[in-house]
Amino acid sequence: xxxxxxxxxxxxxxxxxxxxxxxxxxxxxxxxxxxxxxxxxxxxxxxxxxxxxxxxxxxxxxxxxxxxxxxxxxxxxxxxxxxxxxxxxxxxxxxxxxxxxxxxxxxxxxxxxxxxxxxxxxxxxxxxxxxxxxxxxxxxxxxxxxxxxxxxx
Numbered sequence: 001x002x003x004x005x006x007x008x009x010x011x012x013x014x015x016x017x018x019x020x021x022x023x024x025x026x027x028x029x030x031x032x033x034x035x036x037x038x039x040x041x042x043x044x045x046x047x048x049x050x051x052x053x054x055x056x057x058x059x060x061x062x063x064x065x066x067x068x069x070x071x072x073x074x075x076x077x078x079x080x081x082x083x084x085x086x087x088x089x090x091x092x093x094x095x096x097x098x099x100x101x102x103x104x105x106x107x108x109x110x111x112x113x114x115x116x117x118x119x120x121x122x123x124x125x126x127x128x129x130x131x132x133x134x135x136x137x138x139x140x141x142x143x144x145x146x147x148x149x150x151x152x153x
Contacts, residue, residue, distance in 0.1 A: 067096070067111040067141040072124050074134035076106045082151045084128040085120075089149040092116040099152035111143050 072081070077100050085098045085108060094112035101107050110120055127133045 064114060065111060065143050065145075066114055066117060067109065067143040068117050068121070069139040069141055070108040070110070070121060070124050071101075071137040071139075072106040072108065072127070072133060072135075073104075073137070074127075075132040076127060077104055079130035080128050081106055081131050085124065086149055086151050088123050089120055092119055094120055095146040095149055097146075097150045097152045109141065110149075111146055 082098045082100065085106070089096065089098070089108075089110060092112065094110045094116050096108065096110040098106060098108045108120075108124060110117055112120075121136060121138065125133055125136050
């Protein structure tokens with residue numbers, strides 16, 4: 001048998017005697033378990049396992065819709081807080097409403113992705129330029145799938 005025939009047989013069998021990797025899905029997102037066969041052909045071969053990073057994307061938390069209630073305390077009435085909040089919510093593609101409460105606070109009920117709601121909450125902690133926000137109390141509600149943002153009276 002010449003060298004070309006021997007190398008052809010090795011190529012058909014997988015080259016250097018290695019078999020392809022056997023990959024099994026793991027429970028950890030984005031990871032695979034690969035069983036690596038040893039290079040040697042001894043009868044007492046030992047299997048080796050490795051964790052391999054796969055190209056699976058991370059779970060999309062931003063696609064989950066939540067509804068938050070924010071109570072904003074401080075000097076937040078009579079300074080354009082509701083109009084500015086409504087504009088910011090529309091920019092962030094958040095649905096819900098904002099209104100003044102009789103005790104001088106502002107209530108915001110907003111529904112959207114967690115990332116957008118977090119950005120809205122951070123904005124609410126600052127407010128418009130004329131406002132003086134002391135605190136923002138956060139609560140979570142069941143989503144009702146509104147598709148607009150409005151100012152309520």
